[in-house]
Amino acid sequence: MKTDILIIGGGLSGLALAYRLHQAGRDFQLIEARNRFGGRILSEASKKGSRFDLGPAWFWPGQPRIINLLSELDIGYFTQYSKGNLVFQDQSGNIRRDINMATMEGAYRVRNGQQSIIDALVERLPQTRLQLNQQAHSITAINEGAKVNLSDGEMEANKAVLCLPPRLAAANIQFTPALDNNLSHKLISTPTWMAAHAKFIAIYDAPFWREMGLSGDGISHIGPMVELHDASPDAPARDGAIFGFLGVSAEARKGQKDEIIQACTRQLITLFGEKAANPIDTFYEDWSEETLTATDADANSPQSHPHYHSIPIHDDIWRNRLIISGTETASQFGGFLEGALEAGENAIHQL
Template structure:
C-alpha cells in the first residue's frame, strides 16, 4: 500500500519516519524548500533560537518518548524571578505572580534539532520538496494527486498533515461535503495571528535585577515577553506580537 503524506511539518515528518522504519511505501510532499513547517530555528554565535514553537511540558509522553528515542536532550526553561505586567493604561506592575513559563522545557539546539533527527531517518528519494498538491482525484486505481509542477502521483491513501484551512484549498474530486469544507475553513490555526522576534544581549540583565524575563502586556504591541536564552551561549529575550 502506497501512502502519500502532504505536509512536511512535525506531524508529516514524524509519520514519514515511522513508515520508513517499518519499510512501508510512501511519499512525503512539502510545498516549501525546507522541512519543519512552523518549526524554525535560527542560529547565531553558536546558539539556537526558536522563531516558531519552542516549549513542551512534562506530562506529554509522546514528545518525551520521541526525544528519548532520537537521543535529544531537553533543558528546563529559566523561570527564577518576578514577572512584569502592563495593564491597558500602561501601568507596569512587578511581582504579579510567578513566571508564566515555569515548568516548561526546551530542546538543546532548538526544536529544529528534532526536525533534523527525523529527516536523517527518512530516505531522500521518498520526499518531494518545493511542490504543492493542487488536486486529489479518487479513481478506480487509487487517489491521483496533481502537483504544482505538472506531475501526478497515485497513492492508495492520502494523509493531510497540514492545517485544515490550508487543506481546504486542495481541489477534491469527488468534492467533499459543503459542511466538511466549511468546518475545515473555519478551524483556526494555533498562533497563526502572532509574530515572534528575539533580541540578543551580551548579558542577561533582567536576571541580575531579579526578573524572570517573563512579562505580559494588555496594551501591546508586545503582548508577551519570555527569557529565550539557550542552555549555553547567548542571552535572549523573545517577544510575541
C-alpha cells in the same frame, strides 16, 4: 511516480508519520510545499550559533509522545527559566518589577531549538522519499487510489494523508469529486493554531535581566508585545534572549516589519532598562503572512484554545483514499507538538 502512501505536508506530523512508516517498511513519499521542512517549527541561528524558535517554544510534562521521541532521537531538553520577578505594565504605562510569578514555570524547551527534531527526522529518512517545493494543487479519485497534481508533475498513491492545517487543505487543494458539504465545512471551520500570531526575539551577549532579579517574563497592556519570556539557551554564557508575542492585529502588522522591530526594541528598553537597547541580533516572524500556514480566515486568533477533534471521512469514495491528519485533528493535545504526534499515531491506525 506511484507510491502506496503519499504524505502531504513536511511538518512534525508528516515527518513523524513518515519515520514510523519507514520503521515499519512501508512504501511512502512525502511532499512539502515549502523549500524547507518543519512547517510551523522554525528555528533561526544567532551569530554565535544558538538557535531560537520562531514557532512553538514549549512542551510540557504529561506529554509522553514528544518526550519519548526526543529520547529516541537523542535530543536534549531543559526547563524554561523561571527564577526571579515578572515585569508588569498596566494600561497607563506604570511598571512593576516585584511580582514573583513565572507564567511558563515547569514548561520544557528543546535544546538548540525545535528545528533539531525536524533535522533528526529528516536525517533518518531516505532522501529519495522526500521532496521539497512540491505543493499539492489537486487530488482526483482514480481506480482504487488517488492522483495528486503537484507543482512539478503528478503522483499516484493508494492513500493520501493530509498532514497540514485542515483549513489550508480546503483552501489550496481541489478535490475531484468534490468533498461532501459536511466534510468541507469541518475543514474550513477548523482554526489553524497560532496562524494569526507574530513573534519577536531579541538576542544579547548575556541574559542581563537575571542579574536584576528578573525572570524575563513580562506582561504588557500597552504593547506591541503583550507576553514576553526568556528565550536564552540552557548555556546562558553563549547568548541571552527575550521573545515576545505581538498583540497587534494581523491586519495592522501588514507591511510594518521594520517599524514593529523598532517598536519592540523600544519596549524592551522600557521594561528591562538601557541594557536592552542594543541587541546583537533580532528575529521577527509573522505567521499570518505565511501563505503555507494561514488563510484569510486565520487573521483573527481564537479567544481561547480551540477544542480540536479528529475529522473522519464518511464519503464512500474518499474514505478509502484520504486521511485528514495534522495537529488540528488531535482530540487530546490538538495544536501542540504532542498533538502533531498524536495525529500521526491516529493516521498509522487508519493506514
